[in-house]
Amino acid sequence: MYPLIYAHRGASGHAPENTMAAFRLAVQEGAGGIELDVQLSADKQVVVIHDETLDRTTDGTGAVGSRTWEELCRLDASFGQEVYRGEGIPLLSQVLELLAPTQLELNIELKNGIVPYDGMEEAVVRLVRQYGMEKRIVLSSFNHYSIARLAGMAPDMETAVLYSEGLYRPWEYAAFVGARSLHPHYLAVTPEIVMNARMAGVKVRPWTVNSDDDYRRMAAAGVDAVITNYPGRFKAMQKA
Template sequence: MIFAHRGAAGTHPENTMVAFIEAANVGADGIELDVQLTKDGEVVVIHDETVDRTTDGSGWVKDMTYRELRALNAAATWRGRYGHCPIPHLEEVLAWLAPTPLAVNIELKNSLIAYEKLEQKTIALVRRYGLEKRTILSSFNHNSMRLCRELAPDMETALLSIDPLHDPWTYVRVMKADGLHPHYRTVTAKWAAEARQRGVAVRPFTVNKRNAMKTMFSYGVDAIFTDYPQQAKQWKEETP
């Protein structure tokens, strides 16, 4: 599968509705997005813990209300190409996604800030739209993923990692996770094959270069995350 990382983030403002819509238009199998909580407890879609890099504002997401965040332009760095793109609420994305065939990977951004009830609120929204079977919950915060497993045993969970994990198969079993989302540079053919044998889904991130993408496809990984879903689809079709 091809998951559009933060939407079609290579060609559109990341984690915005225009990026998600573009991902659907070019034939991605799913979208990936990041969630955090506002000061007033709303689940919003944004990657960084601050708004400085991706918007025309400044400050921490946790210190701003939903209304304050919505006033910011998440396409500010694109020099007017996409006009004003507000930071989406997770519900807005899921309501749009529900009638499509897309899967969604929701990454909980709670490693730096322990957002209280982020897991519960995210799961509740997924259930509201009946997307339990099309949703993967992931995080670098593996304690959070264990909590999600307890709260929603019917939803898939995956553990994100930058560095190779020691004895990943035992770890996945102990954490009761369904998949691993490793940095693509840590994935080998042998490792991917062993994951398949053990029934562990492997979805490397963030794969943007042609050779790396073709290598991942040749390894038979379950999915990749890419900023360029249209290009990825073309390269996938070229791979024997």
């Protein structure tokens, strides 16, 4: 059984990360899921962007949370790629609308570890319910207090513990915070962790798996999914 392919920030190896272009490309390339990042605008709109500031991924500057949606939607997020000129910061609702008619899963990472956005969990859960995506959603965060809140607030939605280094008996920790899956950095994954997680009913989806060798190692370990910038390449490997 091959691992499911999640497109990291969309098909971000070929299109600007966290844009509708990257998400549409991921769908076209046959990804089984999409991973994206969300934050809150100054007027509490759930926007799709990774960094807490605008400087790296857009032609704007300053904190995401200091701008209203009207201000954010005017920015260019094409990374200077002429073919994608005009691609902007999407709303989470736009991505949910794109994916609702499909069978794809959606991993929403709440970027609330550095900026503790008030009301973010409630806003995300409300949107997921609005689009009837409860059964195809994974809510993740490096802020594990947020994961525990989400698990209590929306027990029908899957939550995932994000982490980047060695976590002792992570399948037990997942249960402690109410999560049903683990999203570790791929270097923190071992076959033993995957085996014990599976026995505990906990899924494992490592990030960000971009090389062929790392994909093969994760597949051999038996992970449930890999999160990658290159979904099309790994789908082609699976078909071959």
